[in-house]
Amino acid sequence: MSVKTILVWFRKDLRIHDNEILAEAVRKGETVVPVYCFDPRQFETTSFQTLKTGAIRTKFLLESVADLKRSLQKLGGDLIIRIGKPEAILPELVTKYGVTEVYHHREVASEETRISADVENALWRLKINLKHFIGHTLYHKEDLPFPINNIPDVFSSFRKKIERDSSVRTCTESPEAVIVPENMEAGELPSLADLGITESAGADDRSVMKFKGGETEALKRMHDYFWETDAVRSYKQTRNGLLGADYSSKFSAWIALGCLSPREVYWEIKKYEKERGASDSTYSLFLQLLWRDYFRFMFKKYGNKFFQKIGFKGIAPEEGANQQELFELWKDGRTGTPFIDANMRELNATGFMSNRGRQNVASFLVKDLKVNWMWGAAYFEEKLIDYCPANNWGNWAYVAGVGNDPKEYQHFNVLKQAKEFDPQGDYVRLWIPESDSIEGAVIGEQ
Template sequence: MSGKTILVWFRKDLRIHDNEILAEAVRKGDRIIPVYCFDSRQFEMTSFQTRKTGLIRTRFLLESVADLRDSFKRAGGDLIIKFGKPEIILPELVAKYQVNEVYHHREVASEETRVSADVENALWKLKINLKHFIGHTLYHKEDLPFPINSIPDVFTSFRKKVERDGSVRACHETPGKMNFPENLESSKLPNLSDFGFDEHVPADERSVMKFYGGETEALKRMQDYFWDTNAVQNYKQTRNGLIGSDYSSKFSAWIALGCLSPREVYWEIKKYDQAYGSGDSTYCLYLELLWRDYFRFMFKKYGNKFFQKIGFKGIAPEESKNQQELFELWKNAETGIPFIDANMKELNATGFMSNRGRQNVASFLVKDLKVNWMWGASYFEEKLIDYCPANNWGNWAYVAGVGNDPRVYRYFNVLKQAMEYDPYGEYVRLWIPELSNIPGAGVHQPWNLSQTERSEYQLVNYLTAPPYTPELVFVKK
């Protein structure tokens, strides 16, 4: 086969817009071979007895890969879809299609970087180069005002220097014409049952929105949030919300799989600011993108320390003797604290939880129940539709006091938080219908009800009190 053939290995960059590996492959190659591998290791059990990828994110991933395949089919080609280990599959495809070079985006977490190294070694034996690109962040690491090993450990210091001296690159152009080998094989997309999941589990109607995977839906959501509803203008006021689609952007699920580029969002913010004037809400949305960048760079700086109980601060948080029992109560939404249980029910049913909810359930697990924070991080890894290693483990380490929080002993009083962010109990009633008859904020403390009130409100199947010492929560102010 004459000319240059480049294999484009897609991982968490499931889009054709602002995708450097695709743009460069189209520019430098005569033909491209797009490939996605469902790495079997990403669907195994962890040492914490959780799945690395649960049903909801698997469904979202399948939808996203299907959408990427449709994009290549519209361009006259296809996406080769495989199930197995990339270090075995990619060399086979390289040999079959006489590939000259392989492109991929570099990851930052240890498991993903280990796979890249294994692929690189396997390709090296065939005298084929694996070319690494950096394309998951808003700011390219080369445009930061400091080297990775000198990045401040406090976000505020990082933010100030980046805002002053950093710059965001323009998006890469979406390729026009793409050429593919004539004999490119057609692939079958796996089903949920291939991963051991029930095909017929319906989506929960109480979900904040219907998340559907893929670049098409991601761009549609961005159009809707910025322009069709103008919801972004209220983001600063609504970002601590708990119910509904527009209290926050909900971009995170698509960004996590690379269906939506953070740079694309950034330049949409700039476009919006130009049309309506810059304001606090769009700036706050930008800060969320920057916070995401920060943890990816922190992972680059500290590596596996984020996967150790003592983090990079070297502090071992206090742990309860019966933490296994307490962890089961927490993950099954049976703590008896309605605000915590409601958030966990939402996570378990939909794969999503508000930022406010995540902070509270994490703090409660670590600071009140005194359970190993890594158990919580691992459970989130399984359940979250928007899971990404750096964000998840970085934020959990932050809450546990072993990461980037300068206030090691930061504490969330969950009752106070419940009263402030769910003052009428609407969120709790939505997710715990057993409490729906309790009026007002009383829904947050059902243990204060008399036996007569419990009968009146039909609390037959709900706990009379939290199944552990309540002082853990209520003594602290």
């Protein structure tokens, strides 16, 4: 009888904990072949003349893959790392290691699902099955109280029904050991240059925190946020902050690459509530996880409409004549509106921007500068360390008024926002040093 060998194709699930494809492969296979492909298409220039993945997120990805490799090695396994298209690489590995089945997690955005289909077709020619798992959301698709096509287009309706009629599954147990084929050729982690990415400047000391990729760092951050600093207790009051590590959880970068499971965060919230008490803040953090689910399910429902200027409303927002010039000023943080410029400079230097900042700069680009919202979404795709397609394009479509929005999106008054959220101008002064001489809150009115 032949040995059952299962290839585990890692993508945005770079973790050992709560990882069904790894746990199932270890349970069912006699040997497991863990693989990560650095797909060149991840690093190409888009039609918007932005990069698919900028230097900061690429570095975070490399750290995350390296951490996964170390974790697998501790379990007796290893990670095969290759540069190339999965539909070319995976069939080669299947043949080389006598693989009998391939496991992967389903994605929802069109580019990712197309690659899955290409892999499936290539494997089909070898009579090998690509088994799909669902593992990126808090609520499993099969546990929703409605079919995907009937999911409400208004978040509050979705939330009420989910909270009443659905429950979050328990996390999948982590494997205790991973057995790989003898003499498996793992390969080396590439450099930024190997991926065609120009090294960015070193880490900026002004960053809200030091983001380091990988499951190890993700679990450490989660533990610190809940149990060491108790910062989750004040999340609702501080989540619109701009300065420091603990005004929000900062879990998003790790969740985006699957270094941290949303379900793991959910059950940590529940554990915290049991031991230290439930509050508006713990519930607010849960709601952010639910919004992530919502956008993923909306992508499943509406597909490519999120990548069209008219969204699923059928009418594009008004656009101005000198868009290109205004877009460049916005990108560089040179619009002359301090609160906007400070946020864009933070994004460019660190790959991160607060939730409050994102809403303001997006509203400003679309409503004030009247620039094509898709340019902004593509720029965020390049720069954000926590980029994920559904969250990014879903939120931008929402701001542009062509996505999930029961009413026309509120037009932010940037000066009012600056006064409310940066009353003394500390944030603006941090990112626009040339404004040091301007005193107090007056800085937001320049």
